[in-house]
Amino acid sequence: MVSHEPRDIVLVVDDSPNMLRMLTDAIEGAGMTVLVALDGEQALSLIERITPDVILMDAVMPGLDGFEICRRLKRNNALSHVPIIFMTGLSETGDIIKGLDAGGVDYVTKPIAPDELLARIRVHLSNARISQSARAALDASGRFLLAANRAGRILWSTPQATKLLSTILPDFNDAYVLPAHIQEWLHQSADRKPPNTSEGMRLDAPDSPIKLELSVISQIGSDEILLRLIEGDPNNDQLVLRNKLQLTQREAEVLLWIARGKSNRDVAEILTLSPRTVNKHLEQIFNKLGVENRTSAAALAARTLGAR
Numbered sequence: 001m002v003s004h005e006p007r008d009i010v011l012v013v014d015d016s017p018n019m020l021r022m023l024t025d026a027i028e029g030a031g032m033t034v035l036v037a038l039d040g041e042q043a044l045s046l047i048e049r050i051t052p053d054v055i056l057m058d059a060v061m062p063g064l065d066g067f068e069i070c071r072r073l074k075r076n077n078a079l080s081h082v083p084i085i086f087m088t089g090l091s092e093t094g095d096i097i098k099g100l101d102a103g104g105v106d107y108v109t110k111p112i113a114p115d116e117l118l119a120r121i122r123v124h125l126s127n128a129r130i131s132q133s134a135r136a137a138l139d140a141s142g143r144f145l146l147a148a149n150r151a152g153r154i155l156w157s158t159p160q161a162t163k164l165l166s167t168i169l170p171d172f173n174d175a176y177v178l179p180a181h182i183q184e185w186l187h188q189s190a191d192r193k194p195p196n197t198s199e200g201m202r203l204d205a206p207d208s209p210i211k212l213e214l215s216v217i218s219q220i221g222s223d224e225i226l227l228r229l230i231e232g233d234p235n236n237d238q239l240v241l242r243n244k245l246q247l248t249q250r251e252a253e254v255l256l257w258i259a260r261g262k263s264n265r266d267v268a269e270i271l272t273l274s275p276r277t278v279n280k281h282l283e284q285i286f287n288k289l290g291v292e293n294r295t296s297a298a299a300l301a302a303r304t305l306g307a308r
Helices: 017-029 042-049 068-077 093-102 113-140 159-168 180-191 234-245 249-259 266-272 275-289 295-308
Strands: 009-013 033-037 054-058 084-088 106-109 144-148 156-157 200-202 212-219 225-231
Touching: 009 017, 009 042, 017 033, 017 113, 033 042, 042 068, 054 113, 068 084, 068 093, 084 093, 084 113, 093 106, 106 113, 113 225, 144 159, 156 159, 159 212, 159 225, 180 200, 180 212, 234 249, 234 295, 249 266, 249 275, 249 295, 266 275, 275 295
Parallel strands: 009 033, 009 054, 054 084, 084 106
Antiparallel strands: 144 156, 144 225, 200 212, 212 225
């Protein structure tokens, strides 16, 4: 019986014909499809047409070395999720650190044991799928998330967040860098301990009807800021929630910010209310919507706004 299951695609980048032959035999024998590139330029050209599921990268090659190729691929948000495993005869700690700093997920030294390499490939394919599935699930639930460093470069984003940013920023797909005023805002947010999660930043284009807002969720490490992207005019959203769910104006405002992931304390700061007042409004909202908690209320609000 012929299997119709999609085969994982492994790109092997190496300038040694013998190494390519050995790896091709082992990988194809494991049921995966192999693409081959003899140098860095050929690899980059091939990846423009086909996105592999995992890349095996020789670190030392004529022209572009594997470290530079890896850095270029990781700067491309559409390819940053692809795991890159370095292969090299270099075994010094500094070389290993260089490969990991460039964006590699693993490092194997030559001579390569095929069984060990295949095991590592399977682990990193599984991890990449879990990460992609999690981001897709966040998209499906209306949580458009991304992470950026203090310089405004996008480190990763969920698919729909990438799509929204592409519609508002003409050069986003080429640079994956946020505008200068957002970079300044990120610097200020990162300097706060803890970051201010109640203050959003508008991200609109004069000739676009799409209205976006970025808000800080938290800071991960020293130079990774987790952000949430929100679509829509807040005033219009409030009006929709008020009319569709039969809420008061203040209740609609509270529910909108809860749906955007804000804590009760954040909502209190944004609306200049006391936390106790926010809790009272939430009790009324739960009763009107027939739900028991803020998670259910936020989900109902997201469905209501999504059904416009």
